[in-house]
Amino acid sequence: MPQVTPLRQQRTNCSDCRLATLCLPENLDDVAVNDLDGIIKRPRPLDRGAPLFHSGGDFRAIYAIRTGAVKTSRLLPNGDEFVSGFYLPGEVIGLDAINYNNHPTTAVALETTSVCEVPFSDLEKLSLNRPALQRHMMRIMSRELATEQTLNQVLVHRSAEQRLAVVLVSLSDRFGNRGLSPKRFRLPMSRHELGNYLGLAPETMSRIFRRLEKQELVCTDGRDITLLNQTELRLLAHGESEVPLRSGRA
Amino acid sequence: MPQVTPLRQQRTNCSDCRLATLCLPENLDDVAVNDLDGIIKRPRPLDRGAPLFHSGGDFRAIYAIRTGAVKTSRLLPNGDEFVSGFYLPGEVIGLDAINYNNHPTTAVALETTSVCEVPFSDLEKLSLNRPALQRHMMRIMSRELATEQTLNQVLVHRSAEQRLAVVLVSLSDRFGNRGLSPKRFRLPMSRHELGNYLGLAPETMSRIFRRLEKQELVCTDGRDITLLNQTELRLLAHGESEVPLRSGRA
DNA sequence: CGGGATCTTGAGAAGTTTCAATACTTGTGG
DNA sequence: CCACAAGTATTGAAACTTCTCAAGATCCCG
Numbered sequence: 037m038p039q040v041t042p043l044r045q046q047r048t049n050c051s052d053c054r055l056a057t058l059c060l061p062e063n064l065d066d067v068a069v070n071d072l073d074g075i076i077k078r079p080r081p082l083d084r085g086a087p088l089f090h091s092g093g094d095f096r097a098i099y100a101i102r103t104g105a106v107k108t109s110r111l112l113p114n115g116d117e118f119v120s121g122f123y124l125p126g127e128v129i130g131l132d133a134i135n136y137n138n139h140p141t142t143a144v145a146l147e148t149t150s151v152c153e154v155p156f157s158d159l160e161k162l163s164l165n166r167p168a169l170q171r172h173m174m175r176i177m178s179r180e181l182a183t184e185q186t187l188n189q190v191l192v193h194r195s196a197e198q199r200l201a202v203v204l205v206s207l208s209d210r211f212g213n214r215g216l217s218p219k220r221f222r223l224p225m226s227r228h229e230l231g232n233y234l235g236l237a238p239e240t241m242s243r244i245f246r247r248l249e250k251q252e253l254v255c256t257d258g259r260d261i262t263l264l265n266q267t268e269l270r271l272l273a274h275g276e277s278e279v280p281l282r283s284g285r286a
Numbered sequence: 287m288p289q290v291t292p293l294r295q296q297r298t299n300c301s302d303c304r305l306a307t308l309c310l311p312e313n314l315d316d317v318a319v320n321d322l323d324g325i326i327k328r329p330r331p332l333d334r335g336a337p338l339f340h341s342g343g344d345f346r347a348i349y350a351i352r353t354g355a356v357k358t359s360r361l362l363p364n365g366d367e368f369v370s371g372f373y374l375p376g377e378v379i380g381l382d383a384i385n386y387n388n389h390p391t392t393a394v395a396l397e398t399t400s401v402c403e404v405p406f407s408d409l410e411k412l413s414l415n416r417p418a419l420q421r422h423m424m425r426i427m428s429r430e431l432a433t434e435q436t437l438n439q440v441l442v443h444r445s446a447e448q449r450l451a452v453v454l455v456s457l458s459d460r461f462g463n464r465g466l467s468p469k470r471f472r473l474p475m476s477r478h479e480l481g482n483y484l485g486l487a488p489e490t491m492s493r494i495f496r497r498l499e500k501q502e503l504v505c506t507d508g509r510d511i512t513l514l515n516q517t518e519l520r521l522l523a524h525g526e527s528e529v530p531l532r533s534g535r536a
Numbered sequence: 537c538g539g540g541a542t543c544t545t546g547a548g549a550a551g552t553t554t555c556a557a558t559a560c561t562t563g564t565g566g
Numbered sequence: 567c568c569a570c571a572a573g574t575a576t577t578g579a580a581a582c583t584t585c586t587c588a589a590g591a592t593c594c595c596g
Contacts (some may be wrong), residue, residue: 066322110439112525118439132435134428142436160424163418171410178384184434185382185390189360189368192441196584207554208395215568226545250429258543258593275362408585446552487553492576508561508575 048071048102058126059100059152059212061172065132068166075158078102079151088143088151096134097155101125104149105224108141109232122146122225123209125207131177146224191235194275199234200244201273204254208263219266223259293310299323299403300353308376308463309350309402311422322366325408328352331400338379338393338401345383347405351375354399355474358391359482374460380406381427396474443483446524449484450494451523454504460515469516473509475520 039041050056050073051066059071081104082088090100091111092202099106101123108129109119123129133139134156163169165166190202212218223230233239248254253269263269300306300323301316302529310319331354332495334340341361351373358379358427359369370391373379379481383389384406440452459518473480482493498504505512511518 072326118443120435122441132428132432135425135431135432140432150370160417160421164414164420167410170414170420174410174423175385176429177424177431178381179386181427181431181434182382182390184431184438185370188434188441190436191438193368222386226541238543239545239586240584243584246544419589488575489554489577490552493552496576 037085047158048078050076052128054104055100055126055214059128063169064166064168064172068162068169072154072159072169074184075155075162077153077155079153080150081148082145083143084147085207086145086149088137088149091142093238095130095137095139095156097153098128098130098133098159099143100128100152102150102152105265106143106149106151107146107225107229110141119225119229122206122233125214127146128176128180131180133190140200144279146229147214158271159193164258196236196240196244197247198272198275199242200230200248201269203230203234203251204261204263205266205273207261208266218263220260220262223261226259297370298328305350305376305464307350309378314416314422318412318419321405321412322409322419323404325412327403327405329401331398331402332395334395334397334523336395336399338369338395338399339389340512341389341392345380345387345389345406347403348378348380348383349393349407350378350402350404352400352402355396356393356399356401357396358393358477360391363384369475369479372483374457374474375462375464378430381430396479397432404526407436421488424484444480445477446484446486446490446494447497448522448525449486450480450491450498451503451519453480453484454511454513455520468513470512471501472509476509492523 050060050069051060053055060072064072088106103125105125106123106124106129108121109117111117123143129143130139132141159169159173159205163173190199194202205222207223208218211221225233227241227245228238231238232240236244243255245256248269249256251268253263253265253272257262300310300319303309316324327380346455355375356373356379358371358373359367361367371533373377373393373478379393380389382391409419411422413423440449444452457471457473458468461471461478475483477495479523481488484491486494495504495506498519499506502519503513503515503522505514
């Protein structure tokens with residue numbers, strides 16, 4: 037009698053994951069990939085709104101998004117929320133927890149989301165003997181760091197309109213890298229969340245979206261976005277003067 | 287005939303460096319420290335204004351500040367400058383260059399500054415066999431990451447007054463950790479540079495400093511700062527509601 | 537189809553920037 | 567050692583961007 041693969045939780049592994057080029061180092065041999073595969077857990081998908089980890093919670097693993105989207109945020113005692121990031125398939129969350137051994141942020145699924153859970157102690161052991169893996173970890177963190185710094189400058193030195201342009205371009209690039217259309221996509225987050233991330237009031241978000249539509253740069257239908265003029269939008273995002281902003285996490 | 291140590295470039299090494307607790311992992315044995323010491327170069331001190339590396343330049347090494355202070359910034363083609371960070375003794379620069387193999391920022395000495403230069407390829411090799419070192423690298427980067435994220439939120443969601451309070455508290459903590467007075471210190475950067483870092487016009491910086499003086503939180507004499515009421519200043523920085531902002535890089 | 541959340545729109549208020557003019561430092565050469 | 571020049575810091579007034587508040591429209595899930 038042939039073994040039946042359960043429908044819900046079909047056996048997935050790194051070697052035939054579409055996202056491997058984003059997640060994994062280039063020159064990791066098959067043996068190493070298998071070892072890595074061995075330590076990775078693939079929990080059942082999270083429903084919209086379900087937490088992946090909580091701010092202040094113990095750090096045990098880092099997570100790679102497989103499908104869906106996740107937002108990270110800090111929740112203040114008074115109820116205020118500061119959204120610190122949005123993560124798409126192929127991107128890695130939790131690296132900011134390594135040093136203090138607990139998560140500075142809360143991570144929540146924005147839609148049905150499946151992740152690969154990589155226990156960090158296992159990963160550390162594994163990467164001791166694997167230069168490619170060790171280097172890969174450093175690279176991911178280095179890239180995150182550069183991205184955060186770029187974001188800082190965008191948020192601090194750019195107008196509301198430019199900030200929105202920057203995220204739209206970033207999302208476009210990231211969707212594009214994942215084989216989706218860079219021109220048409222659906223925002224996984226609300227305008228409120230996006231505004232919070234950019235430090236803008238929801239009302240401002242609305243107005244800016246409308247302004248971009250008037251300039252015929254984008255077209256919106258709720259969360260559905262169409263980029264009408266990518267060249268101009270990029271010019272706006274990068275501040276005319278062709279700023280070498282590296283946008284996007286991956 | 288006894289060997290004479292040159293005055294200018296006296297032999298310094300990690301094992302008797304005052305900053306070792308900031309730079310080095312806790313549980314690195316003496317042998318490992320010696321190995322590390324072996325790959326570290328200690329170039330002659332940089333004069334005020336001298337660059338440590340340039341934006342776009344090849345990534346070869348990371349640098350730990352020994353004495354002095356460094357600012358990192360991105361220089362735009364049109365001449366605009368975006369200051370992205372200030373680094374004090376014991377802090378590490380250049381980690382954001384690992385992934386792309388070139389430096390996204392330019393680093394410049396704000397005063398006479400000496401650094402330890404750690405060639406990255408050597409460091410990678412060394413850390414392969416040394417869990418403590420590998421882990422330490424990850425931690426430093428993770429901490430940087432968390433700090434950048436915190437900074438993001440401060441810059442985006444807080445008023446000019448709060449932003450200034452945040453850097454002052456951060457600097458105070460960092461000077462304090464280095465055995466200097468957390469109450470009285472001299473800013474290594476101009477108000478212009480500090481303002482640029484915080485996304486504030488120099489004029490605003492002036493006004494905010496004045497406002498903090500009127501509230502008797504700080505006292506300024508040019509770049510010399512005295513914190514008069516640290517408790518209140520911290521409360522202001524953290525936004526009344528006791529926000530768990532982790533400030534400072536180290 | 538209802539009802540809660542989300543989004544839009546307008547008007548006034550607040551905070552920050554810009555511009556312009558003046559004062560102050562700091563380093564340098566006479 | 568002083569004077570000067572260049573950079574740096576301060577101050578005021580007007581302009582601009584974004585926020586807040588308030589109300590209405592729309593979307594979407596159950």
